[in-house]
Amino acid sequence: MKVLALAASSSSTSINKQLATYAAGLVANAEVEVLDLNDFEMPIFSEDKEKELGHPELAKCFFQKIGEADAIVISYAEHNGSYAAAFKNVFDWTSRIDMKVYQGKSVVMLATSPGPGGAATVLAAATGSAPYFAAEVKGSLSVPSFYDNFDMEKGELCNENLISQLKAIVAEL
Template identity: 60%
Template sequence: MKVIAFGASTSSTSINKALATYTAGLVDGAEVKVLNISDYSVPMFSEDLEKEIGQAEGAQAFLRDLADADALVISYAEHNGHYPAAFKNLFDWATRIDREVFKNKPAVYLSTSPGPGGAQSVLAAAVGSAPFFAGNVKASLSVPNFYDVFDLEAGQVKDDAVNAQLKEAVAKLA
């Protein structure tokens, strides 16, 4: 199984990318490719610009990479209760090329934050909107208090309960 994982963030120290990477690695025998959202440069979306330049190359590349997957593990960063602007912009460009961005591939949606909220607002938005973009969410999980449950140096979850929940979630990708 080929799993594409990414954190919906452009931060070089993204805790959501760390969580997605770790979680994808829990898929037995999977070949995991971790995407970096910063690699998909797109200008700020507007219909006027779209008429001028057509389809943004960064969005085309993003869609090509997603097409290679058998399954997806996405961890959504939250900025003020919503998607980070850079991810939302890339997603907007991608949906103009192909509204069915996720192609009904089985997916695990995650979110995390340093605090007790675990980025639940953005996760709820992502899960709620998934059907409009051919998202096939098999499981979703918010992980609060990231730095208490994740060992950044080791790149792994250190909380047994969270680890069990993540393993249960990825088992649904098969």
Template identity: 60%
Template sequence: MKVIAFGASTSSTSINKALATYAANLVEGAEVVVLDINNYQVPMFSEDLEKEIGQAEGAQGFLNDLAEAEADAFVISFAEHNGHYPAAYKNLFDWATRIDREVFKNKPAVYLATSPGPGGAQNVLAAAVGSAPYFGGNVKASVSVPSFYDNFNFETSAVSNDEIAAELKQAVAQLA
């Protein structure tokens, strides 16, 4: 099984990328490909700009990497900025959906979210899960991880809270 993982964040120290990578590696025997959305530069979306330039190269690159990796499943962890998707991810996603609305091709996915605080980015996770069917998202499980720095050990790159670790393991088991 090939699993594509990424954090919907542009931070070089993204806790969401760390969480997505950790969770994807819980899938037994999986080959994990970790994407970095910083590799897909796109201008700010507008219909006027789309008419002028057509498809944004970065969005096409993102779609190509999702398709060319021949992924069997996705593990995506969403950062939350003021209760919503980070602008950079939302912009990339908007460009990508103008090229192919079915971005995730109905492949099984686990959606995650985390934050430094106790809310665990639940607002953005709910939005992502709720809108997934409109974009070819086939969400099998979703998990919000609160207080990331209290529940993740950076030395071992692993969740240190046994209850959360078990919940993540159960979630990714749904991908098989």
């Protein structure tokens, strides 16, 4: 099984990338590819830019990466209660190629933040809209207080309750 892991964040030290990578690594016998959202930087989407540029090659590449995967693990950063602008832009461009961005793939949706909210607001928005973009959401999990619940040295969750929940979710893939 080929699992695509990505963080909906452009931070070079993204805690969401760490969480997505860890979660994808829990999928038994999986070949994991970790995407860096910074590799898909494009102009801010607008209808005018679309008329001028058409569909950027990076958007086509992002769509192709999703198409090549058997399953997707994505972890959302929350910026002011919503998607990070970098992810929203990539998603907007890609959705103009085909609104079925997730192409019917099995998806695990995660989110985390340093605070107690665990980016739950953006996770709720993502899981709520996922069916419109052809995602088969197998489960979702918000990880609050990342630095209290994730061992940075080992690169893994250290909260037994969260570990158990995450393992049950990724087992659905």
